[in-house]
Amino acid sequence: MACIGFVFNSARPKAVQLAEQTASWLVDNGHRTHILSAAPSASEGSAVPPDLDLAVSLGGDGTMLRTVDLVSSREVPVLGVNLGHLGYLTVAEPSGLRAALERFLEGDFAVEARMTFDVTLGEPPPGGNGRAGRVSRNALNDVVLQRSLVGHTIHTTVAVNGSPFLAFVSDSLILATPTGSTAYNLSARGPIVSPKARVSVLTPVAPHMLFDRSVVLVAEDEVAITASGEYPVEVVVDGWRTATLQPGQSVQCRQGEKDALLVTFESRDFHRILKAKFNLKDR
Numbered sequence: 001m002a003c004i005g006f007v008f009n010s011a012r013p014k015a016v017q018l019a020e021q022t023a024s025w026l027v028d029n030g031h032r033t034h035i036l037s038a039a040p041s042a043s044e045g046s047a048v049p050p051d052l053d054l055a056v057s058l059g060g061d062g063t064m065l066r067t068v069d070l071v072s073s074r075e076v077p078v079l080g081v082n083l084g085h086l087g088y089l090t091v092a093e094p095s096g097l098r099a100a101l102e103r104f105l106e107g108d109f110a111v112e113a114r115m116t117f118d119v120t121l122g123e124p125p126p127g128g129n130g131r132a133g134r135v136s137r138n139a140l141n142d143v144v145l146q147r148s149l150v151g152h153t154i155h156t157t158v159a160v161n162g163s164p165f166l167a168f169v170s171d172s173l174i175l176a177t178p179t180g181s182t183a184y185n186l187s188a189r190g191p192i193v194s195p196k197a198r199v200s201v202l203t204p205v206a207p208h209m210l211f212d213r214s215v216v217l218v219a220e221d222e223v224a225i226t227a228s229g230e231y232p233v234e235v236v237v238d239g240w241r242t243a244t245l246q247p248g249q250s251v252q253c254r255q256g257e258k259d260a261l262l263v264t265f266e267s268r269d270f271h272r273i274l275k276a277k278f279n280l281k282d283r
Contacts, residue, residue, distance in 0.1 A: 001030055001031055001032065002026075002031045002032070002053045002054065002105060003031070003032045003033075003034060003049055003051050003052050003053050003054075004023075004026055004031060004032070004033055004034070004052075004053060004054045004055075004056060004101070005033070005034040005035070005036045005048070005049070005052050005054070005055045005056065005071070005076075006019040006022070006023060006033065006034070006035055006036065006055075006056050006058060007036045007037075007055060007056070007057050007058065007059075007063060007066060007067040007070065008057075008058035008059055008063065008083075009059055009063060012059065012083065014083060014094070015058040015059055015063075015083055018058055018081070018083070018094055018097065019035070019056075019058055022056075022097055022098065022101070023035075025098065026101070031105075034049050034052065036048060036055065036067070036070055036071075037070070047070075048070060048071055048074055048076070050074075052071065052074065052076050053076070054076065054077055054078075054079055054104060054263070055067050055070065055071045055076050055077070055078045055079070056078075056079045056081060056097075056101075057078055057079065057080045057081060057090070058081050058083055058094075059081075059083050059084055060082065060083065060084015060085060060087055060090075061084060061087065061088055061089045061090070061183075062084070062239055063083075063084070064078065064080045064089040064090060064140075065089075065140050065141055065238040065239060066238075066240075067080075068116070068138065068140045068260040069137060069138050069139075069140075069238065072116060072138050072140075072256070072258050072259070072260045072261070073138065073257075073258055075258055075261060076261070077111050077261040077262070077263045078260065078261065078262055078263060079091065079092065079100060079101075079104065079263040080092070080262065080263075081093070081094060081097050081100075082094075088182065088273075089179070089262065091262075091263065091264050091265060100263075100265065103265055104263060108265070109263050109264065109265055110263075110264050110265070110267075111261045111262065111263060111264070112195070112261070112262045112263075112264050113259040113260070113261060113262075114140060114177070114178070114179050114195055114259055114260040114261075114262060115177050115178055115179070115195075115197075115198055115219060115255060115256065115259060115260075116138050116139060116140050116177065116255075116256030116258065116259060116260050117138070117139040117143060117175070117177060117200070117253045117254065117255065117256055118138060118253070118254050118255070118256045118257060119136050119137045119138070119139055119143055119235075119237055119242070119251060119252070119253055120136060120251070120252040120253075120254075121136045121235065121242070121243050121245075121249075121250075121251055121252075122249065122250065122252075136237075136242060136243065137237040137238070137240075137242055138256055138258075139177065139180075139237050139238050139253075139256075140177060140179055140180070140238060140260045141176065141177060141179055141180030141183045141184075141238045141239070142174050142175060142176040142177065142180035142183060142184055142185060142237075142238065143174075143175045143225075143235065143236070143237055143251065143253050144172055144173070144174050144175075144184060144235075144236040144237075145172060145173045145225055145227070145233050145234070145235060145236075145245070145251070146171070146172035146173075146233070146234050146236060147171065147172065147231075147233070147234065148231065148232045148233060148234045148244055149231055149232075152231055153169050153170060153171060153208055153229075154168075154169075154170060154171070154172065154173065154227070154229060154231070154233050155167070155168070155169055155227070155228045155229030155230075155231075156168050156170075156173050156225050156226060156227060156228055156229075156233065157225070157226045157228045158173075158202065158223060158224070158225050158226075159223070159224040159226070160217065160221050160222070160223055160224075161221055161222055162222075162224075166202075166211070166215070167228065168204050168207060168209065169207065169208045169209050170204040170205055170206055170207040170208060170209075171205045171206040172204075172205040172206075173202070173203070173204050173205065173225065174188060174190065174201075174202070174203045174204075174205065175200055175201070175202050175223055175225070175253055176190065176200065176201045176203065177200060177201075178193040178194060178195045178196070178197045178198075178199060178201075179195050179260075180201075181193040181201055182274070184205075185201055185203050185214075188203050188204075188205045189203075189214075190203035190214040191214055191216065192274065193216075194270050195270060196270070198218070198219035198255075199216050199217060199218060199219055200216070200217045200218075200219065200221065200223065200253070200255075201214055201215070201216055201217075202214060202215040202216075202217065202223070203215075219255045220255060222252065222253070222254040223252070223253045223254070224250050224251070224252045224253075225250060225251050225253075226245075226248065226249065226250040227245040227246065227247050227248065227249055227250075228247070228248075229247060230247055231247070232244045232245060232246050232247065233245045235251050
């Protein structure tokens with residue numbers, strides 16, 4: 001008997017219907033089901049059953065990101081079902097969900113580990129190691145600092161492993177995982193990184209400075225970004241506004257203690273998937 005959770009947007013009737021029908025089918029076959037909150041709040045993680053075997057994400061990549069945020073700290077694998085548009089992180093279509101679950105229950109699947117960020121808000125303690133406060137969020141894609149007010153740039157300073165590194169004046173600043181390199185980072189002309197790599201990518205968006213390149217850092221580098229201008233800066237984690245940094249406040253990002261575990265049923269060729277999802281043709 002397995003315990004399987006479902007994460008979906010309750011405002012999407014198709015997702016609600018699919019979750020209800022699939023949950024009923026699982027219960028009829030002797031399994032237990034659980035509805036998990038899709039709210040992007042770290043406190044929602046307490047609603048995850050301790051014996052959860054699988055989290056099923058019903059939606060697009062945004063729902064996948066919220067599902068990972070809910071369950072990655074418990075090392076629960078995530079099965080993505082595409083009810084969105086691109087579905088870059090999903091592996092099954094709605095019509096194939098039952099077949100995918102049957103394969104999972106039979107043990108006929110693989111798990112792909114993806115690097116994450118642990119994101120902490122606040123200021124590092126004096127003389128400390130740059131880690132402050134509680135971990136606010138777990139990020140699979142990226143941490144973005146952006147304007148909180150229209151009509152001005154953001155001023156940020158970046159420290160790596162406690163040492164000052166770079167100062168940026170830009171419209172926003174992205175710190176992306178390898179998975180997130182094909183999200184906002186890609187739109188900002190940052191590099192595409194294989195999800196098997198263990199690096200982070202720092203990319204300024206519309207920088208108002210001569211240095212306008214992305215910087216690739218090793219996974220072990222701990223990055224602290226401080227709002228150094230006179231205006232507050234919004235912190236957006238995996239697409240969700242998480243906090244507002246006042247001038248002088250920082251956000252710290254380090255490699256997550258737990259990887260995101262994504263269920264797959266075949267070898268995922270990164271290059272083939274990249275070409276297919278972005279409709280890239282051979283010359």
